[in-house]
Amino acid sequence: MGVAKQPLLEVAELEAGYGDLRILRGVSLAVGRGERVLVFGPNGSGKSTLLKAISGILRPSAGSVRLAGSDVAGRPAHRIVRSGLSYVPQTGNIFPDLTVEENLEVGAATARRGYRERRDAAMDLFPTLAERRRQVAGTLSGGERQLVALGRALMLDPGVLLLDEPAAALSAAMAEQVFDHVLTVNRERGVAILLVEQNVLKALEIVQRGYLLETGTVRLAGPVGELRASEAVRGAYLGSSPDGPPTTP
Amino acid sequence: MDVLFQTLVYGFATGGVIAVAAVGLTLSFGVTGFINFGYGELLTVAAYTTYVLTEAGLGLLPAAAAGTAITSAVAVGVARTCYQPLASRGPLPLLITSIGVAFVLQNLVRIGFGGEPRGFPAPTWTPWQLGGVFIPKLQTVIFLVAGVCMLGVHLLLRHTLLGRTMRAAASNEDLARLSGLDTRRIVLVTWVASSLIAGLGGVLLGASQGDITPSVGFEFLLLVFAAALLGGIGQPYGAMLGALLIGLGVEFGAAYVSANYNYALAFGVIVLVLLARPGGLFGRGGGNAVPSEGGTP
Numbered sequence: 001m002g003v004a005k006q007p008l009l010e011v012a013e014l015e016a017g018y019g020d021l022r023i024l025r026g027v028s029l030a031v032g033r034g035e036r037v038l039v040f041g042p043n044g045s046g047k048s049t050l051l052k053a054i055s056g057i058l059r060p061s062a063g064s065v066r067l068a069g070s071d072v073a074g075r076p077a078h079r080i081v082r083s084g085l086s087y088v089p090q091t092g093n094i095f096p097d098l099t100v101e102e103n104l105e106v107g108a109a110t111a112r113r114g115y116r117e118r119r120d121a122a123m124d125l126f127p128t129l130a131e132r133r134r135q136v137a138g139t140l141s142g143g144e145r146q147l148v149a150l151g152r153a154l155m156l157d158p159g160v161l162l163l164d165e166p167a168a169a170l171s172a173a174m175a176e177q178v179f180d181h182v183l184t185v186n187r188e189r190g191v192a193i194l195l196v197e198q199n200v201l202k203a204l205e206i207v208q209r210g211y212l213l214e215t216g217t218v219r220l221a222g223p224v225g226e227l228r229a230s231e232a233v234r235g236a237y238l239g240s241s242p243d244g245p246p247t248t249p
Numbered sequence: 250m251d252v253l254f255q256t257l258v259y260g261f262a263t264g265g266v267i268a269v270a271a272v273g274l275t276l277s278f279g280v281t282g283f284i285n286f287g288y289g290e291l292l293t294v295a296a297y298t299t300y301v302l303t304e305a306g307l308g309l310l311p312a313a314a315a316g317t318a319i320t321s322a323v324a325v326g327v328a329r330t331c332y333q334p335l336a337s338r339g340p341l342p343l344l345i346t347s348i349g350v351a352f353v354l355q356n357l358v359r360i361g362f363g364g365e366p367r368g369f370p371a372p373t374w375t376p377w378q379l380g381g382v383f384i385p386k387l388q389t390v391i392f393l394v395a396g397v398c399m400l401g402v403h404l405l406l407r408h409t410l411l412g413r414t415m416r417a418a419a420s421n422e423d424l425a426r427l428s429g430l431d432t433r434r435i436v437l438v439t440w441v442a443s444s445l446i447a448g449l450g451g452v453l454l455g456a457s458q459g460d461i462t463p464s465v466g467f468e469f470l471l472l473v474f475a476a477a478l479l480g481g482i483g484q485p486y487g488a489m490l491g492a493l494l495i496g497l498g499v500e501f502g503a504a505y506v507s508a509n510y511n512y513a514l515a516f517g518v519i520v521l522v523l524l525a526r527p528g529g530l531f532g533r534g535g536g537n538a539v540p541s542e543g544g545t546p
Contacts, residue, residue: 057423077426087427097420098413106417109410110429156429 006069008033008192009054009085009160014063014073016053023049025216026063031160036186036193040200040237041213047196048090050213051162054194055087056080068159082110086158090165090196093149096138100129103137103148107155115155122151125184143174150181160192161185167199175199179206200237204228254382256504257497262388264496265395266453270469271476271488272402273446278482279419280439281336283343287327287350289470290358291444295320295451296369296461297358303370312370317448323354324444325437351467359463366462369455391453398449399489405442406485415439468512472499475515478522481529491530 007030017023023046031037039047052058054065056077065073065080072080081087095103104122108115123130126147132140137148146166153161166182167175183206186193197203204210210227212220220232227233274288299316303309331350335342374386406412418425418435425432454469455461476495480487495518499511522529 055427057427076431077423078429078431081427081429089423089427092421092424095417095420095424098416102413102417105410106413106425106430107428109414109417112410152428 007031007066008035008068009194010064010066011050011054012064012066014050014053014060014065016049016058016060018058022061023216024053024060024063027213027216027218029211029218029221031192031194033159034186034190034192035209036183036207037195038200038203038207038210039194039196039213040198040203040210041219042236044215045213046216047213048164049216051087051089051164051194051196055085055162057087057089078110081156081158084157084159085162086153086156086160087162088149088153088164088166090168094137094145094152096136098137099134100137100140100148100151101133103152104129104155107152111156118155118157122154125154125188126151126181142170143177146170146178147181150185154185154189154191158191160194162194162196164196165198166195167197167202175202179203182206200233204238251382252504255385256500258385258388258392259504260497260500261493262385262391262395262457262496263500264493265392266450266457267469267472267476267496268489268492269395269398269446269453270450270473271480271492272399272485273443273450274473275477275480275482275485275488276402276415276439276446277443278477279485280415280422280436281332281343283332283340283347284474284482285347286344286470287347287354288447289466289468289473290351290354291320291324291447292451292454292466292469293358293461293463294323294354294466295448296455296465297362297367297463299452299455300367300369300461309370309372313449313452316452317445320448320451321441321444324447325440327354328437328440355463355467362463364463366460369459369461371456371459387456391457394449395453398446402446402485411438415442471512472496472515475518475522478519479530484529487529 009031011030012028013026014028015022015024015026027046027050029037029039039050041047049058053060056072056075056079060073063073064071067080067083067085072083095106098106101119104119105115108118128144128147129151132144137145140148163182167178170178179202182193182195185191195203195207204224204227207224209223210221211218212227212233220227220230228238270292274285277285295316298319299312302312302315307315327350331346332343335346371387376383376385406416414425414430414435415438417428418430418432422432425435451466454465458465472495476492477488479491479494480489495515498514498518502510502514
């Protein structure tokens with residue numbers, strides 16, 4: 001059983017959408033302390049909407065989001081992040097007009113005490129941040145921007161980090177590096193990771209459990225071994241995996 | 250030589266006043282995302298309240314300070330009652346509402362004081378004389394005050410946490426919320442800052458023009474738009490430079506061609522900028538006025 005007795009993040013029967021369009025139709029999932037969990041599924045299945053609804057950028061219409069035991073569903077995003085949950089969106093995840101260091105400082109604006117220590121720790125974790133500290137973030141390369149985004153998200157010392165396709169639009173080599181960075185954050189800081197990723201083959205190498213989302217509900221959940229063995233996952237997501245012949249869905 | 254030098258000083262003064270107004274406008278645009286046509290009336294309100302308070306016996310400085318504070322209160326009141334309820338509807342309804350706000354404020358002033366010009370209580374200083382060249386003292390002081398205001402805005406934006414959070418909210422509002430910032434509060438603080446700057450701009454405008462009418466701010470707004478556009482709207486540092494160029498252009502046009510062409514010049518600049526560089530001289534790419542010290546890879 002991968003899930004600890006009391007999960008750090010526990011989402012139950014979450015529903016959300018845009019106007020009349022319902023996208024999440026009762027999603028339940030849990031992330032334990034220090035755990036690495038993947039959410040995957042076809043385009044339009046609600047992966048990004050799920051992260052938005054958990055983080056409060058999108059107000060859920062029903063269900064609960066328990067963070068260390070207390071329900072934060074419906075609270076504004078700026079309050080939820082202060083309770084220990086950070087979210088890195090797929091796009092627009094840095095302040096392009098601010099320098100690297102200003103990005104970190106704004107990330108810590110609501111908890112100034114200990115900011116320098118957290119900033120230095122983030123720069124130790126990712127030395128690129130120190131090298132580029134005075135550079136305007138919008139002028140960085142794609143991979144470097146992801147580091148700024150990760151660094152900013154760590155500034156409030158989150159217990160869990162929500163990542164929406166951090167390696168999208170990066171070269172294979174850069175994507176590899178970003179996954180390494182995510183692992184570093186998890187191992188060195190003990191931050192739990194809830195990862196949304198299209199590259200399921202790659203993502204399953206770094207997580208412990210996963211949820212398959214389809215049309216706004218959890219179709220399948222389990223540890224990596226079970227997912228790899230599942231027909232549904234192998235057919236649609238691991239077609240090119242070496243341990244099985246490519247299958248057409 | 251004499252005319253050239255004086256025109257230069259007048260140009261810097263006019264440019265300074267435009268710069269103050271343009272920076273205030275740009276600040277609120279950055280955070281709220283709509284072009285506020287009611288901004289010119291804030292200058293008018295500041296000029297008239299300063300005028301009324303000096304008529305009532307106050308000195309120019311206390312009257313200007315009180316006028317600026319009253320202007321800010323009016324601006325926050327307008328923002329809360331007229332703009333905030335529409336904030337989620339996108340920029341167009343806000344823009345049109347702000348035109349309505351401009352007409353209402355302008356005509357309230359007209360009801361109170363009539364349409365005929367009133368003399369703004371600017372100090373009547375004699376010019377300095379430097380080796381046969383007359384340097385207008387009032388215009389020099391206006392430029393210096395504008396310069397101090399620009400420096401203050403620069404220090405606020407670059408060197409205080411409040412300024413950085415304002416820039417962050419302007420740069421990416423959702424991410425600002427995801428970083429724990431209460432963006433509604435930042436928008437409010439920005440309104441206060443922007444309207445205080447407008448108040449100062451109104452006082453400087455009154456002092457530089459000598460006479461004020463109920464439409465003084467609205468007419469001036471065209472020059473302010475031209476400056477903001479020239480600098481790349483939403484870019485405070487671009488607005489400062491754009492304002493100096495427009496100010497010099499206006500005064501040189503008035504001295505060597507005719508003062509009647511001021512607005513033609515401003516319109517000409519707007520059209521040319523929109524045709525050639527829609528992002529402004531300093532917009533996009535060169536967007537950040539402070540160059541990166543780390544250099545690009």
